[in-house]
Amino acid sequence: MSKQEQIVRMFDSIAKKYDFVNRVLTFGIDKKWREKAVKKTLELIDKKDVKILDVACGTGDMIEIWKKEANKKDINIKICGLDPSVGMLEVAKKRFPEVKFYKAYATDIPCESKTIDGISISFGIRNVLEIKKAICEFKRVLKKDGIVLVLEFTKAEKPNKFRECVDFYSNKILPKIGGILSKNKEAYEYLPNSIENFYTPNELAALFIECGFNIEKLETFNFGQVTMLIARS
Numbered sequence: 001m002s003k004q005e006q007i008v009r010m011f012d013s014i015a016k017k018y019d020f021v022n023r024v025l026t027f028g029i030d031k032k033w034r035e036k037a038v039k040k041t042l043e044l045i046d047k048k049d050v051k052i053l054d055v056a057c058g059t060g061d062m063i064e065i066w067k068k069e070a071n072k073k074d075i076n077i078k079i080c081g082l083d084p085s086v087g088m089l090e091v092a093k094k095r096f097p098e099v100k101f102y103k104a105y106a107t108d109i110p111c112e113s114k115t116i117d118g119i120s121i122s123f124g125i126r127n128v129l130e131i132k133k134a135i136c137e138f139k140r141v142l143k144k145d146g147i148v149l150v151l152e153f154t155k156a157e158k159p160n161k162f163r164e165c166v167d168f169y170s171n172k173i174l175p176k177i178g179g180i181l182s183k184n185k186e187a188y189e190y191l192p193n194s195i196e197n198f199y200t201p202n203e204l205a206a207l208f209i210e211c212g213f214n215i216e217k218l219e220t221f222n223f224g225q226v227t228m229l230i231a232r233s
């Protein structure tokens with residue numbers, strides 16, 4: 001089995017408990033970041049009818065936020081989700097029976113070219129091993145001037161005391177609690193390891209620039225632990 005398939009299998013194995021464990025581990029603060037990011041992305045798309053694709057949708061947390069924020073602004077939204085994990089998709093389909101979901105990888109999106117106004121990928125791009133291929137695929141399916149929104153855990157740009165405290169929680173405490181609650185120790189040890197092997201905010205932005213995007217917004221939350229990157233095609 002390839003490394004990418006192993007990652008997806010791991011999500012399959014924690015899918016049923018994913019939402020519960022996530023809420024406990026993040027104390028729900030991720031919801032604020034998601035809301036802020038979606039709000040800004042809708043402003044940048046600036047249309048009354050939008051077609052959105054949530055890549056690495058998991059159990060559908062971003063889909064809920066997209067619908068809520070679009071509704072607040074009277075925007076007519078058509079949203080689809082995409083994820084390679086059958087387990088995560090099963091949960092998402094139960095939550096949103098009206099939404100169309102694709103079982104697919106970010107590197108191989110089953111949509112026509114230049115048909116999507118906005119793509120979101122939250123806490124997902126770190127799991128995509130062929131990241132540049134995925135970013136090029138985003139570029140292909142987005143309409144001209146389309147927007148991609150990334151929320152992701154990133155490495156620190158430079159050492160910082162506050163960030164060390166946040167990292168202590170993520171590296172030492174979170175894997176233990178997550179392991180106990182999910183009964184899957186390996187899955188929650190994967191999180192800090194994958195952040196350590198990922199990019200800094202500026203390195204991530206550079207990848208989007210290389211693939212032909214313009215950066216509209218690059219901001220971090222939680223003392224630099226979480227990056228919000230918004231780029232225009």
Ligand SMILES: C[S@@+](CC[C@H](N)C(=O)[O-])C[C@H]1O[C@@H](n2cnc3c(N)ncnc32)[C@H](O)[C@@H]1O
Pocket residue numbers: 004007008011055056057058059060061062082083084085088104105106107121122123124127128129
């Ligand atoms: C941490 S979950 C995030 C789910 C959701 N976006 C959220 O914010 O809660 C990561 C998701 O990435 C998916 N994933 C892993 N590898 C992927 C790939 N190559 N392409 C697309 N999604 C992938 C997993 O199946 C999983 O559902």
